[in-house]
Amino acid sequence: VQLPTKATHRQTREFNVRLVLRTLYDLGPVSRADVARATHLTRTTVSDVVTELFDRGMVETVGRGPSSGGKAPILLRVPADARNVIGLDLGETAFTGALVNLRGEISHLVELPVEGRDGADALALVDQLVERLRHAATGALLGIGVGTPGVVDTPSGTIRRAVNLDWQDLPLGPHLSERSGLPVFVANDSQAAALAEYVFGAGGRRTPNLVAVKVGRGVGAGIVLGGELFQGDGHAAGEIGHVVVVEDGVQCRCGRFGCLETVASARAITLRYRQLRDGADGPARNGHDDPSLATVRAALEQGDPAARTAVVEAGQFLGQAIGALVGALDIHLVVLHGGVIALGEPLLRVIRDAAAQRSLPLLSGKVDIRPVELEANLVVLGASAMLLTSELGLSVSR
């Protein structure tokens, strides 16, 4: 352990500013004396820091609290709109961006269709999105939070590999930071979604441990442990889509064979449905009569056995993967999001049953597997929350 005798005055000051800001944000409206009690800092230090926060527009007064004998104390809080963040979701069919305030409230939303762009074209679309949001911002911007598909090296802001966008070792964070002059935080979209579900899900009733599984074009998860996103040693925690579940299965876009994604993604389900419906000699793959998830859902509701089988097969693979993870971590909340949520309860029931069969009897009764509370803007909000945490040390709350 390094002896912190070299802790400079500036470091101590920085530490105190973050501590006071977080306390005002979490507990406000509160008095300076309340803050001193909660932080174990002296009243003088708290007053100094509050003065600085006033100068930066990060604190405002909201009247006086009850007197405990002497003069009624002035109450302080952090204004929700003291800063705005740009949150981005580089989604499958559209890149979505929004201006988000310190309480996770969205004031301006822009959605740009991807229309098959990849490589440099996709990056240009990101730049365009950021430009439009910077232009729309009226107050001070704190930074840019990005949720992107693929494996992300968060410290360097580099996207290691995002297959659909044809990005490999793309330094998206430095690129956006250089163009905007703002700090940038880049993370995997499934991870961002998991954090958003923790912060905003279940009516803000925070569940400290949860797994959020996205099943859309890809399959991925985000894992929140102890109220914090767990990214793992290589920042790829949650990459359950590329765990092999079928020996000698079909090839995955990652290069391997039989990954969970090859049997449980939205496309895997619709293709399997068509195959079961039309037989092996049916219409050519990628023909324009490819069924959609809505078609599968409708067929399911009409009791179509092909739809039933396709959903059961995918649900069992998902349930087994989720069951193994939940069993190993003993986490009692799993939320699902992404395109296949359109398949509704029939899919969820299969997932629940398969998961329960896989994990310790003691646990299975306690595990709640359900759709996310708010599907809209999950990644945008999660990416914004990450930026707020990294820049201000704030854990977003409403």
Add this chain to the structure above:
Amino acid sequence: VQLPTKATHRQTREFNVRLVLRTLYDLGPVSRADVARATHLTRTTVSDVVTELFDRGMVETVGRGPSSGGKAPILLRVPADARNVIGLDLGETAFTGALVNLRGEISHLVELPVEGRDGADALALVDQLVERLRHAATGALLGIGVGTPGVVDTPSGTIRRAVNLDWQDLPLGPHLSERSGLPVFVANDSQAAALAEYVFGAGGRRTPNLVAVKVGRGVGAGIVLGGELFQGDGHAAGEIGHVVVVEDGVQCRCGRFGCLETVASARAITLRYRQLRDGADGPARNGHDDPSLATVRAALEQGDPAARTAVVEAGQFLGQAIGALVGALDIHLVVLHGGVIALGEPLLRVIRDAAAQRSLPLLSGKVDIRPVELEANLVVLGASAMLLTSELGLSVSR
């Protein structure tokens, strides 16, 4: 968030005592001024707390440090033997207990053979072990840390279920606490071992995220994340032995069928070896010619195909389970311990290959799967470390 205006003087004091003690323990020898800088407490508060710690024998002086102008400051530290802890490992063949000091050093070790005891007889053996260690203790005892097989509800100190000991809903913590008057911390043995590997493994070079997998009579794991034991919502994190890996497999002692334990425990390996060697019509199960792991190891070294197959089959199941977990959590260190470590590199190679085939190519090259550094007293040391953390807020270091 609850506004902490009701924080009493006593709570603040308690907070400060823990903070100062931890700082002295981690950074000592240090001066009072160093402690004030590191903790952001005032010099007066630090001096008050240090005086209290002197009275309790938790701090000692160790000469003077370099002067920075004025009088050379007195240096303080926490004496390693200021307190002792009783650490227990309720192992498969023996119950082991030791007196352990604040630096995790063992001064007295007692081992009592279990000899098939279970139920009340096994509990009486635990009582006997604790009595002998309390008798042997010369200084003040801080408490008792217990590592036990089975699922443990740590907050209440209750063993929910330990099949081999025939314990169900046994309030071991309250029982030991009542008899000894000491605080007791009870946790699963695989979890305790994982914490010990974090604290004492790799020459004390702490790896913040690791999975420690025990493969002996049972199969279980402990998961350390961010330098802390992760227990999960029901304190059963790491129970990978009871994840179903074989559809319609043989019945497990947990009641389910096809759990990992049924194909990868020490007994599963030796039975499978005998079956392959002797054929289905070989000697009766549980006969006294049951091969041991040492027999399997010797056969393996002589190129016996039955031994080879038994080890490969078990290793593949272990590797798949480990690969899925490591892939989902993106953890780069897995340590193995327990009886089957006797099978050495041949088993490890199979586990490594099977794990690599299961997880994302990006990750597989970085994951280190190896035996634990120190096999001896792993659970005793882990259980002691847990007690120290819960009682003093200390994270054991040497």
